[in-house]
Amino acid sequence: MRIDQKYQKITLAWLLCIGLGFMTYQLNYTPTKSFVGFWSGQSAVNYGDHSLSIKMQLVVDDAKSESARLIVNFEPNEKNASTFHTNVTSNIQILNRSGTEMTFSLTEFNYTNKKALEAFIDRELPSKGVVISGVSWATSKDEIFLYLTLPFGEKMGVVLRRHN
């Protein structure tokens, strides 16, 4: 059956529009989109007979930039211990994403009151950054779970909840 050339052109234009819509979504989409916002959680790690409280705040920026900031606050977990506060801030950059998995790195560590933390854990932290590795999962729309290995091999899990 011969189809009028005009209708062929219109059909082709519509198909191009479908492709355009598809590409528009793909270009605007990033896996971090679902996680944009402010997240926080708390955990504790044992160092011998000491227990260190770790409060973690994660700020995932606008999805387009695919970046985030991590703010970690350290303080003694025991009430009778001498109080100190150490803060660490770092940027998070997405390195790779494949399917539902993302790989990211922590950069630009910035400590405040680093010495107090080193005294508490009785170890010296590396002067140029620290090596932290781990994995994380989304447990629900507003909750993620991080399981990390800290610089001296300490394991730490923390549930971060989204705050609106």
Place this chain on the structure above:
Amino acid sequence: MSKLTLEPPVYLIGEYYYSPTSGVVSKKRVLTRLRAKESALLNALIDHFPHILSREQIVKELYENTYATDATINQLVKRLRNVMDDDLRSLIRTIPKQGYMLTVEPKCLEIHYGTQTIAQKYIASEHKLIEPITANINDLNRINTVDSPSQNETRFRIFNAITVMGAILSVVIGYALGYAFTYSPRYLEQMTESEATQLSINELSLTPTVIVDSEKNTLAIHLISEGETVHCSYQDKITLCE
């Protein structure tokens, strides 16, 4: 609104076909229906051709038992000229102080319906000075069935509107397909406490499992890390892993 058709008898006046029966004029396949008075005036002009149709005759034939001023007649003639694109007054001529007349001889078409012929000679006899000429009704019908520019324009606009709407809809469909074919976050498997008690820690840890209460609040998470099972409890917003 009834369909515009040229019904017999049909006159040819210059470039115009005119049907006094349906009150329709046609030029270059554009059909226009005249108003009753316009049609009556054109009929009078045809009847009086080649003589002048005076204002008194117009009043007598068109406005019997009613009242018509010169302005009324002027307005009527102006409307008829407008319909027939006679801006130059080359078709309906004004004879000062006398009246109006057609400048072109109206010719009555003798209509043929296929093999059947309808004699139009009575029209010729009625309009004594008009010589009947022949025309095929199919030709006239062909004229009738051709769309006028305004109809074509309307169809063109509808076609364009549909094309544009289709394009917009296509973009939306494409966007929806983009959403459908994109990975969305996969959440860890959730299990209630009662379900979890039926499984061992090892089984729970094989794939990270979240233990939730009846309100779907996280209570604990089981996972395997470097070959060891890890149990993380979540209470008072603090996570503790063992």
